[in-house]
Amino acid sequence: NFIFIRRTVLKQRALNHMNKDHLDIVIEFCKKFSGVAEPTNVKMTDINEDGMEITCDQAKTFVPFLSKAGGDGFRESIIELYMSIKGDTNSSSVQGGMMKFINSFKTVVISSILDGQAVSSYSPFIKENDEFYICISSVADHYHSIKQNPDKISLLFIQDEKDAKSLFARVRVSFEAKAEFMSDSARDEFISKFESAFANESALAFIKEMKDFYIVKLTPTKGRYVKGFGAAYDTVGLQVVDSGRVNNPHTKK
Numbered sequence: 001n002f003i004f005i006r007r008t009v010l011k012q013r014a015l016n017h018m019n020k021d022h023l024d025i026v027i028e029f030c031k032k033f034s035g036v037a038e039p040t041n042v043k044m045t046d047i048n049e050d051g052m053e054i055t056c057d058q059a060k061t062f063v064p065f066l067s068k069a070g071g072d073g074f075r076e077s078i079i080e081l082y083m084s085i086k087g088d089t090n091s092s093s094v095q096g097g098m099m100k101f102i103n104s105f106k107t108v109v110i111s112s113i114l115d116g117q118a119v120s121s122y123s124p125f126i127k128e129n130d131e132f133y134i135c136i137s138s139v140a141d142h143y144h145s146i147k148q149n150p151d152k153i154s155l156l157f158i159q160d161e162k163d164a165k166s167l168f169a170r171v172r173v174s175f176e177a178k179a180e181f182m183s184d185s186a187r188d189e190f191i192s193k194f195e196s197a198f199a200n201e202s203a204l205a206f207i208k209e210m211k212d213f214y215i216v217k218l219t220p221t222k223g224r225y226v227k228g229f230g231a232a233y234d235t236v237g238l239q240v241v242d243s244g245r246v247n248n249p250h251t252k253k
Helices: 002-021 023-034 075-085 091-103 141-148 184-197 203-209
Strands: 043-048 051-055 060-064 107-114 117-128 131-137 153-158 172-181 213-228 231-236 239-246
Touching: 002 023, 002 043, 002 075, 023 051, 023 060, 023 075, 091 172, 091 213, 091 231, 091 239, 107 131, 107 141, 117 141, 117 184, 131 141, 131 184, 153 213, 184 203, 184 213
Parallel strands: none
Antiparallel strands: 043 051, 051 060, 107 117, 107 153, 117 131, 131 213, 153 172, 172 213, 213 231, 231 239
């Protein structure tokens, strides 16, 4: 079978090339995805359209590609994956990447609890310093759930499906947060800030005149920034902690 023979040749060529000419990259993959800080006798032992198998004295790890490798070989998929993890040990780079990701959003997904039941919702927000401000109505369930359990809030920023390399590894940031309802005297100030941030939103003219809309401050306490498989970072508030890198917490069956 010609196709089988061709795939076998491409596979062996890739293994030989990576182990001989790019062993440093193979070692980086091993450290990143196996969680072994100082692996020994590292070698790429298998590769297919979905990813690579990398072994060392301490572990055997499957490293998934961000997208399936095409019929022309594995080069592009390997480069794509390597570029996605390059610089991950630089906390300032990770911090900057996380904030750029958050700042690309205008709305946030909110999870809260009302009478023991989970409530899922969303809201447009504005960010000041390390806090988020939302404008919500007392007509909505999430007003009552946040009011009832202000210290049991979760926030989620997640990559659009159409932009994700893998639907199982969408870039995302989630935070545990505490809520505080702002005073009536602060309401007009923040409504004006919403009008500046969302200048084309005619709904704000309506909201401004309604008594049932409230400004809520959401303060993140801790969180996790996930860039993809094996690329997760813990945070305190909106700050990535230096020791927060989580090396592939998944376990093989």
